[in-house]
Amino acid sequence: MTAAEKIIIFDTTLRDGEQSPGASMTKDEKIRIAKQLERMRVDVIEAGFAAASQGDFESIKAISGIVKDSVICSLSRANDRDIARAAEALAPAERKRIHTFIATSPLHMEKKLRMTPDQVFEQARQAVRFARQFTDDIEFSPEDGSRSDMDFLCRILEAVIAEGATTINFADTVGYGVPELYGNMLKNLRERIPNSDKAVWSVHCHNDLGMAVANSLAGVMIGGARQIECTINGLGERAGNTALEEVVMALRTRKDYFNFEVGIDATQIVPASKLVSQITGFAVQPNKAIVGANAFAHASGIHQDGILKARDTYEIMRAEDVGLSANKIVLGKLSGRNAFKQRLDDLGIGLDSEAEVNAAFTRFKELADRKSDIFDEDIISLVSDEQQSHEKECYRFVSLSQHSETGERPVAKIVFSIDGKEAVSEGQGNGPVDATVNAIESVTQSGAELLLFSVNAITTGTQSQGEVTMRLSRAGRIVNGIGADPDIVVASAKAYLSALNKLQSKSEKLNPQL
Incomplete structure (x- = not known):
């Protein structure tokens, strides 16, 4: 076995992950996640898309000034305005990367860009050339690469490498790839492009067919990629992206086969997973690999007997390896x-x-x-x-009283502040939560549509806090509100008001797809 090479872990939770409907984050939330990614020793953090909104620009700039141990990256379309905006946001970063892209599939060029292949070719070259004025670390992605013509891909990728692109990201934008085919397509590109050795090759896979992790690993093993683009919990639009925790633990657990090193501190995986889930409101399914509640649970008597006799009979990795521990100190009211x-x-x-x-x-x-x-x-x-x-809020929860009784229509009375002034309202509904929402709406009259109402126990037992997610939509905008409280009706009120606050925000997002 030869000496193990390193796989670069490129996390795009804050950019591609945020494109999940309702997963938009505030600047402070992005900073918290970025700090956790740095703690986990992620190599590259794609902090956002600077030209998309002022909020994204400010988030990237703030993260660039705080995170020191990871490369900070901003996405940009292949035009001077986007690239200059990315460079401005990344200015405080000790190590920075500009990631520029343009669609290369016949479908995207004709229907979306309305450009000829020659026009796309020239724009890609000029974009990389312009980006080189701001940093030597340039990544280029052919959007919808897995459905692009091989001859055209060879032509355009050779050109952008010649212009100074240091990373080439082969994007399976719509999750069309199949592991063997995707890996071989990447291998063929690297073999046919004369200067392919001048760049690090990367994989960016979506999970529409449930094969994002498999495609990414095939891109490494067959195609020769040395960077994997991924997100915490596989977060991302549609069916999501390659899950960071899955590729990292696959590479670590099956090092006998892959023989690659990753610099990730795996004990920070579960804390990162919980943080992202809590901030975005996207709950992790119980049987999710690595970070699901049941990932290390054993219900079968045969399995339990085996675990008691020898742990590795049914566990290929330890819960402690990813940050789970059965021996945590539990805090209480006497804790200082x-x-x-x-x-x-x-x-x-x-x-x-x-x-x-x-x-x-x-x-x-x-x-x-x-x-x-x-x-x-x-x-x-x-x-x-x-x-x-501490964030600027129009609405803030103060108190709630509600009454529900079998055979009677539930009633709720809520007190909440509007720009610092208290409002009191009452409402009725089919249940206590419905009554509470109706009471809030009788004052706010937001006109928002409730898309999702989800309640999850934060911990085990009947004393657990309930964490409520309310996903609201208005005028094409989708936001998540999250609230937590031992009383789930109070948690619901907090979540609804939180979502209304986000709807009040004037920031808008542009969501390019990669």
């Missing part, structure tokens, strides 16, 4: 501020000031008075609530 602050550090939660730590600790004490044991998931949730409370 130092223990709480240490747990924040252990979870990779960095608060900017002592005032924020004190405010979070106060909320922790309030929660501890209502439930005896406080778990990591509770802390992540309450810190998120605390950070959201």
Whole structure:
């Protein structure tokens, strides 16, 4: 066996992952995730698409000034305006990358771009040439590469490498690839392009046919790729992207076959998964590989017997390897501020000031008075609530009372502030949550459509906080609101108001697909 080469892990949770409908994040939320990705030792963080909105621009700029150990990347279309905007956002970064792209499939060029192949070819060359003015680290992607003509791909990729592209990303934009075919297509490109050795080759796969991870690994093993583009929890539009946790643990667990190194600190995988799930409101399915609640659970008596006798009879990796531990210290109402602050550090939660730590600790004490044991998931949730409370909010929850009785129509009375002024309203509904939403709407009259109402227990047991996700749509805009509380009706009210706050935001997103 030869010495193991390194696979570069390129995380695009903050860009491609955010394109999931309802998964848009605030700047502070993006910063929290970026810090966790840095803690996990991700090689490249694609922090957003600078030209898409002022919010994305500011998020990339903030992350560029905070994260030091990872390369920070911004996406841009193949035009001077986008590239200059990306360069401006990345200016504070110690290590920066501009990732530019243009569609190369006949379908996309004709129907979407309305450009000839020659026009696309020239625009790609000029884009890379222009980007080189700002950084030596340039990535180029042929969008919808897996459905593109091989001769045209060879021509355009040879040209952009000659112009200075240092990474070539072979994008399976619509999840059309099949592992063997996708891997061989990439292999053929590298063999046919004379200067292919001058660039690192990358894979970016979508999961429309459930093969994103398999295609990515085939791109590495067959095609010679040395960078994998992925997201936490496989987050992404449509069926999602290649899941970071799956490719990383596949490479680590089956090193006997793959023989590659990854620089990821795998013990940070589960904390990252929980953070992204909590912020976006996209729950992780219980049987999800690596990070699902049942990933290391054994219900069968035969399996349990085997595990007790020898762990590796039914476990190919240890739960501790990905950040799960059965021996965590549980905090409670007698826990002090130092223990709480240490747990924040252990979870990779960095608060900017002592005032924020004190405010979070106060909320922790309030929660501890209502439930005896406080778990990591509770802390992540309450810190998120605390950070959201510092953001500019039009609506803010104050209090709620509701009554429901078999055979009677539920009634809710809610007090919430609107730009600092308290409003009181009552409503009726088919259930206590419906009554609460109707009470809020009687005042706000938002006209929003509720697309999703989801309740998940943050931890186990009847004392668990309920985490509610409300996904609202209005005028084509989709947002998630998240609320947590031991009382799920209160959590629902918080989630609905959170979503309304996001609908109030004037920022808009442009979602290019890769």
